[in-house]
Amino acid sequence: MTSVSRSIRELESHFPYPFDQPQLLEQALTHRSYYFENRSRSSGHNERLEFLGDAVLDLAISSELMRLYPEENEGVLSKWRASLVNETSLAEKASSLDLGLYLRVGKGELLSQALQRPRILASAYEALIGAFFLDGGFEKTEKFVADQFQEDLRNVSASAEFEADYKTRLQEKVQKETHAPPDYRIIKTEGPDHNKKFFVEVSVQGKVLATGEGASRKQAEQQAAQLALSKVDL
Numbered sequence: 001m002t003s004v005s006r007s008i009r010e011l012e013s014h015f016p017y018p019f020d021q022p023q024l025l026e027q028a029l030t031h032r033s034y035y036f037e038n039r040s041r042s043s044g045h046n047e048r049l050e051f052l053g054d055a056v057l058d059l060a061i062s063s064e065l066m067r068l069y070p071e072e073n074e075g076v077l078s079k080w081r082a083s084l085v086n087e088t089s090l091a092e093k094a095s096s097l098d099l100g101l102y103l104r105v106g107k108g109e110l111l112s113q114a115l116q117r118p119r120i121l122a123s124a125y126e127a128l129i130g131a132f133f134l135d136g137g138f139e140k141t142e143k144f145v146a147d148q149f150q151e152d153l154r155n156v157s158a159s160a161e162f163e164a165d166y167k168t169r170l171q172e173k174v175q176k177e178t179h180a181p182p183d184y185r186i187i188k189t190e191g192p193d194h195n196k197k198f199f200v201e202v203s204v205q206g207k208v209l210a211t212g213e214g215a216s217r218k219q220a221e222q223q224a225a226q227l228a229l230s231k232v233d234l
Helices: 006-012 022-028 032-037 047-068 074-084 087-096 107-111 118-136 138-148 150-154 158-164 166-178 217-229
Strands: 183-190 197-204 207-214
Touching (some): 006 022, 047 074, 197 217, 207 217
């Protein structure tokens, strides 16, 4: 197991409690590109922690929304959660913690200015949540999330989120008219792993409505949905 770097210890000092397993924090901030270049001195990369953190973050935000808005229905709460937990907002949270200063990435990623890319920052933030959960359990993690999202949770707007969430708008529109949900499919990808571009097409009942592209699958799907909404005949 690798020793925990001084910079990671410095970051840890900004959190509400010290990590019992600080190596989890180090792993959360290790991009796969760094790990594959430094296997002998790296205990692992952050993708498994990102997977866990994604689920924990959804649960923590859902719990807070139910507590703060006991009268709202499931549909509204789902839209609000989507507006809070997305690549853009998570990248902003990562930036607020200066996670980019502590991320360990490979040489190729450094050349592509990866530390400023929303997808990598958002992934690191989710991995951080996963590390918090494994180290301190859900109660401490939920408190951290609640503190991080305090202002957003109290100012969340369903109407604003709905306007920005093109996938939700498209799904509601086509299901009302056809009773069939939109289907999203990656048709191709371009570029190396550290700078990949996704191309996604959206279809309804076999009819392709539009194609979108983006730095992540989610971005490509949102663009495809936005373009599909502009079509009059669905």
